[in-house]
Amino acid sequence: MIEEGKETKKKSGKMKWIIMLxxxxLLGGGGYFAYTTYFQKSTETAEPQDVQLEEVDPSDSQVVTLPSxxxxxxxxxxxxxxxLTLDVEVASPEAAQVLESASAKVRDAVILLLSSKSYADLASLESKILLKNELVTRLNxxxxxxxxxxVYFTELVIQ
Structure with missing residues (x-):
């Protein structure tokens, strides 16, 4: 009878270790999932696009300041x-007028683009340059x- 009690204690001691393991x-797997989902930087990098820009005469270009x-x-x-406050360099005075007349569309596009980004997407210098290129593409x-x-960033605060 004494031996049966010792075996039960040994089994329950092993069971505690198995449950704790x-x-x-489970905690380690959950932590790894959370790390890869929320903290690890995105490994997807956008391939640089070959954008064919027209030759712009610097004397013709104009800079338009957008509201913050x-x-x-x-x-x-x-x-x-x-x-974010932007200055947008356009190729001609006519393009500046078109940009100003489409201000609602421009604000909508910029707001949608910025609201789709996370802090991790904007933290590095490369990501800010990529954001500038995305803004140029959207505005065009x-x-x-x-x-x-x-596109020039005249004010940039990420908090």
Whole structure:
């Protein structure tokens, strides 16, 4: 009878270790999943596109200042936002007028683009340059082919 009690204690001691090991494995797997989903930088890199820009005479180009954008970022871990003020260099005075007349479309496109980004998407220098290129592409889609030459960030706050 004494021997049966010792075997039961040995089995229950082993069972505790097995349960603790399973819990530890589940926590480790959950931690790895959370790390790869939320913290690891995206390995997808956009391939540089060969954009055929028209030759722009610097004397013809104009810079248009857009009003500031204050947009919530798509960040699952907290409340983050970006405040961005842009200067847009366009190829001609006519392109500047087209850009100003399409200001609602321009603001909509910029807000949608910024709100789709997370803090991790905008943290590095390369990602900011990529954002500039995306903005040029979006603005050219709105106002016509290759009228936007460059985008300058005059104010950029990510918080």
């Amino acid at each position: 399973l819990i530890l494995l 954008f204050l947009v919530n970022l798509s960040d699952p871990l907290g409340r983050r936002y970006i405040k 889609q709105i106002i016509g082919s290759s009228k936007v030459v460059r």
